[in-house]
Amino acid sequence: MKGPAAWVEHLRAHIPLALSGEDLEGVHQVRVAGRRLRVYLDLLGWRVLRDDLRRLVRGAGRVRDLEVALAGPWALPPGFRRFLEGELRLAREALPSLLASPWTGALLRALAVLPPLEEGRARQALGRLTAKAERRFEALARHPSLEALHAYRRALRRVRYAKEFLGLSSKREKALQEVLGGLQDLEVLLGLLAAYLLQATDGEALAFREVLLAERGRGLAEALPRLGLRAGAWGWPQ
Known part of the structure; x- marks a missing residue:
C-alpha cells in the first residue's frame, strides 16, 4: 500500500506553477493531487478535510477548463477565442485568493500528517467505491444521458485512484x-461556447458548434462499445 506523502508533496510543488501560469500542467496537477487525496480520505474512512479538498479542486476548475479549451486541437473562431482569453484572465485573477491563502497553507499542514492506511478498512472502502461505480453504470444503461455517462466516469476515476493506493x-x-x-472535454467546450453565444451573434461560432456536436457523436460511437453499450439502442449518434 502507498501513503499520501507523495501526493501531498505533488500538490505543494504544483501550487506555485498554478499561480504563475507558466506551465499549463500547474492547475491540472493541483486538481489531480486534490482528487487523489480525497480518495485517500475515503480509504481512511475520514470525512474531515474532504470538503476542503473539494473546494480546492473546484476552485481551480474554471482556470483548467479555459486552459484546455484554448490549448486544444480545435481551430477556434476568433470571437470565441477572445472570449475564452478574457474569461481566463478573470479566472486567473481569482486564483491567488484560493491557492495563496492561509487556508491552503493550513490544508497542506493537515494533509502532511495523515496516518497510514489500515488494509482491512481500505479494502472495504474500495469495495464501496467499486459498488458505487457499478450502480452508476447500471443507471447509465437504464437511463442513458451524458450526465449519467460522466457520473460513471467520475466513479470509475475514484476506483482507479483507490486501487493505485492499494497497489492493485x-x-x-x-x-x-x-x-x-x-x-x-468536448462537453466543457460546448458549455463555454453556449455561454459565448448567449452574448454574441457569431456565425462562425454557430458553425463551430455543429462541428463539435458531430465530433461528440463520433466520440460516443467509439466510447460506448468499450463499455459494452450500444449508442444506436439509445438513439445516440453512431
Whole structure:
C-alpha cells in the first residue's frame, strides 16, 4: 500500500506553477493531487478535510477548463477565442485568493500528517467505491444521458485512484477513463461556447458548434462499445 506523502508533496510543488501560469500542467496537477487525496480520505474512512479538498479542486476548475479549451486541437473562431482569453484572465485573477491563502497553507499542514492506511478498512472502502461505480453504470444503461455517462466516469476515476493506493492493477479503469475524458472535454467546450453565444451573434461560432456536436457523436460511437453499450439502442449518434 502507498501513503499520501507523495501526493501531498505533488500538490505543494504544483501550487506555485498554478499561480504563475507558466506551465499549463500547474492547475491540472493541483486538481489531480486534490482528487487523489480525497480518495485517500475515503480509504481512511475520514470525512474531515474532504470538503476542503473539494473546494480546492473546484476552485481551480474554471482556470483548467479555459486552459484546455484554448490549448486544444480545435481551430477556434476568433470571437470565441477572445472570449475564452478574457474569461481566463478573470479566472486567473481569482486564483491567488484560493491557492495563496492561509487556508491552503493550513490544508497542506493537515494533509502532511495523515496516518497510514489500515488494509482491512481500505479494502472495504474500495469495495464501496467499486459498488458505487457499478450502480452508476447500471443507471447509465437504464437511463442513458451524458450526465449519467460522466457520473460513471467520475466513479470509475475514484476506483482507479483507490486501487493505485492499494497497489492493485487499475489498467482497465485508466483506459476507460481516458476514453471518457475526451468526451468530457468536448462537453466543457460546448458549455463555454453556449455561454459565448448567449452574448454574441457569431456565425462562425454557430458553425463551430455543429462541428463539435458531430465530433461528440463520433466520440460516443467509439466510447460506448468499450463499455459494452450500444449508442444506436439509445438513439445516440453512431
